[in-house]
Amino acid sequence: MSYYNEEFETLPRQALEALQLKRLQTTVARVYASVPFYRQSFDRAGITPDSVKSLTDLQRLPFTLKQDMRDSYPYGLFAAPMEEIVRIHASSGTTGKPTVVGYTRKDIDTWSELMARSFAAAGVHRGDIIHNSYGYGLFTGGLGAHYGAEKLGASVIPMSGGNTKKQIMIMKDFGSTVLTCTPSYSLFMAEAAREEGLDFQGLKLRVGIFGAEPWSEAMRGEIEEKLNLCAIDIYGLSEIMGPGVAIECREAKKGLHIWEDHFIPEIIDPDTGEILPEGERGELVITTITKEGIPLIRYRTRDITSLTYEPCVCGRSHARLTRMTGRSDDMLIVRGVNVFPSQIESILMGIEGVEPHYVLIVDRKENLDSLEVQVEVDERLFSDEVKVLQSLSHRIEKEIKDILGVSCRVRLVEPQTITRSEGKAKRVIDNRINS
Amino acid sequence: MNVEQISIFIENKSGRLAEITKVLGDAGVNIRALSLADTSDFGILRLIVNDREKAKLVLQEKGFTVSKTEVVAVEVPDRPGGLSQILQALDRDQINVEYMYAFVERCGENAVIIFRFDETGKAIKTLSENGFTVLEGARLYAM
Numbered sequence: 001m002s003y004y005n006e007e008f009e010t011l012p013r014q015a016l017e018a019l020q021l022k023r024l025q026t027t028v029a030r031v032y033a034s035v036p037f038y039r040q041s042f043d044r045a046g047i048t049p050d051s052v053k054s055l056t057d058l059q060r061l062p063f064t065l066k067q068d069m070r071d072s073y074p075y076g077l078f079a080a081p082m083e084e085i086v087r088i089h090a091s092s093g094t095t096g097k098p099t100v101v102g103y104t105r106k107d108i109d110t111w112s113e114l115m116a117r118s119f120a121a122a123g124v125h126r127g128d129i130i131h132n133s134y135g136y137g138l139f140t141g142g143l144g145a146h147y148g149a150e151k152l153g154a155s156v157i158p159m160s161g162g163n164t165k166k167q168i169m170i171m172k173d174f175g176s177t178v179l180t181c182t183p184s185y186s187l188f189m190a191e192a193a194r195e196e197g198l199d200f201q202g203l204k205l206r207v208g209i210f211g212a213e214p215w216s217e218a219m220r221g222e223i224e225e226k227l228n229l230c231a232i233d234i235y236g237l238s239e240i241m242g243p244g245v246a247i248e249c250r251e252a253k254k255g256l257h258i259w260e261d262h263f264i265p266e267i268i269d270p271d272t273g274e275i276l277p278e279g280e281r282g283e284l285v286i287t288t289i290t291k292e293g294i295p296l297i298r299y300r301t302r303d304i305t306s307l308t309y310e311p312c313v314c315g316r317s318h319a320r321l322t323r324m325t326g327r328s329d330d331m332l333i334v335r336g337v338n339v340f341p342s343q344i345e346s347i348l349m350g351i352e353g354v355e356p357h358y359v360l361i362v363d364r365k366e367n368l369d370s371l372e373v374q375v376e377v378d379e380r381l382f383s384d385e386v387k388v389l390q391s392l393s394h395r396i397e398k399e400i401k402d403i404l405g406v407s408c409r410v411r412l413v414e415p416q417t418i419t420r421s422e423g424k425a426k427r428v429i430d431n432r433i434n435s
Numbered sequence: 436m437n438v439e440q441i442s443i444f445i446e447n448k449s450g451r452l453a454e455i456t457k458v459l460g461d462a463g464v465n466i467r468a469l470s471l472a473d474t475s476d477f478g479i480l481r482l483i484v485n486d487r488e489k490a491k492l493v494l495q496e497k498g499f500t501v502s503k504t505e506v507v508a509v510e511v512p513d514r515p516g517g518l519s520q521i522l523q524a525l526d527r528d529q530i531n532v533e534y535m536y537a538f539v540e541r542c543g544e545n546a547v548i549i550f551r552f553d554e555t556g557k558a559i560k561t562l563s564e565n566g567f568t569v570l571e572g573a574r575l576y577a578m
Binding site (some may be wrong): 390413415 | 488533
């Protein structure tokens with residue numbers, strides 16, 4: 001077994017829960033004192049910080065939604081003064097406004113440790129050369145994995161995404177032993193390497209840590225075979241921290257351990273908000289209990305999963321989440337970028353001032369996500385000239401790329417092509433689920 | 436002076452042209468001229484018909500996107516260089532042709548070409564000044 005912080009990773013449940021309660025109480029007091037949003041929402045629910053006396057009291061606290069973060073854009077939910085914030089990240093959001101998160105120095109230390117623990121759980125150690133192909137920038141993936149790798153004491157290559165040929169050359173020449181990227185990009189690299197005549201069997205890669213988009217067991221099999229490594233699923237979201245919120249252990253590869261000394265997970269029925277029993281699938285809700293910059297109480301992740309507290313062969317006492325199987329809202333993750341259909345809708349409305357019928361078709365072609373936006377051509381959009389229609393589709397493609405940061409292909413279709421059910425069009429067809 | 440063309444949006448998939456011509460045929464609409472512009476994804480079918488209102492109505496009822504566009508019908512001397520003379524006259528006045536196609540029927544000794552211009556009024560003026568015959572819509576639909 002390889003732990004990064006054995007004491008905390010294997011803390012007996014009773015001690016772990018006592019620690020959770022103490023930290024929860026501190027966090028509740030902190031947000032009540034310093035974040036007007038929480039003070040108001042606790043007051044409305046008739047909750048005072050000292051009324052949280054047990055972990056079950058958590059269930060009485062109101063949820064925090066992504067919308068609450070948008071309403072507080074950019075810094076409204078920060079619980080620390082700007083003088084203490086040393087890092088700002090953001091994730092894409094609807095109408096072009098991102099969701100902003102801030103980290104104090106302690107938050108960065110915590111994140112680095114949890115990412116280091118995650119690397120260790122995946123079997124990574126000092127001496128490993130980590131090829132980090134997560135994007136560096138506002139997106140938390142690149143820097144999150146980077147700091148964790150340094151904390152662990154491994155050598156990190158800050159590749160970021162793109163330039164696949166160079167990625168492959170460096171991976172080979174630098175002797176990378178660990179790869180971190182999205183699962184679809186790993187397969188894309190494998191394909192590109194094959195075209196270059198390079199065999200992954202000859203590389204030193206032994207572990208791949210993949211996340212930021214949903215993937216399946218079948219895809220794990222394909223990645224492990226084509227890249228000749230052990231593929232590990234990692235989970236995280238910028239609102240909560242970034243990558244390293246939960247990870248599979250190498251020993252079981254069955255469920256992702258969520259670091260419970262820093263996060264309290266709950267599974268709820270997304271429609272009623274009620275807590276579901278252990279093992280049932282529902283929406284994951286996370287409360288951060290050590291964060292200073294932007295602590296979140298009962299944040300609704302919209303990710304669908306289930307939770308188990310069964311002991312794991314790896315010896316870690318932290319609960320496990322099953323593989324994410326979808327979302328309780330309509331958010332799509334395309335090549336690691338969050339896309340809401342409503343964002344595409346507002347872009348379309350912005351272009352022609354009308355609300356056209358559209359559908360988003362997501363597919364995985366040659367192991368890379370592809371997004372096609374089908375737009376029905378009605379009389380307001382139609383022209384008898386080819387160039388007018390072509391420039392319309394190019395404009396939509398460009399706007400989506402500029403605003404959402406994701407390339408797509410726009411296809412103009414005849415009216416009534418897009419299926420309507422009960423008067424409401426089906427906006428998303430995700431063909432990746434079966435691939 | 437101008438001629439009305441109807442334009443129909445069609446996806447590149449089999450059977451669409453057959454569907455359109457059947458709808459028009461069933462409604463007793465006669466196609467006088469046509470042109471099809473196509474890209475890899477979609478096409479635009481442009482028609483001159485004897486009854487524009489009826490054609491538009493029956494196609495819209497079937498869910499097609501239809502628009503009406505003003506085009507210009509010009510008699511072209513049916514001899515080598517006939518069309519070239521028209522295009523040269525337009526070029527001298529810097530009038531851009533968006534697209535053009537030939538009419539099925541002849542008009543006496545002449546062929547008829549349908550033009551789509553950016554500046555229809557200016558184009559008609561140039562054509563008339565250069566002695567070309569621009570055909571009335573009513574005459575064309577009944578041809």
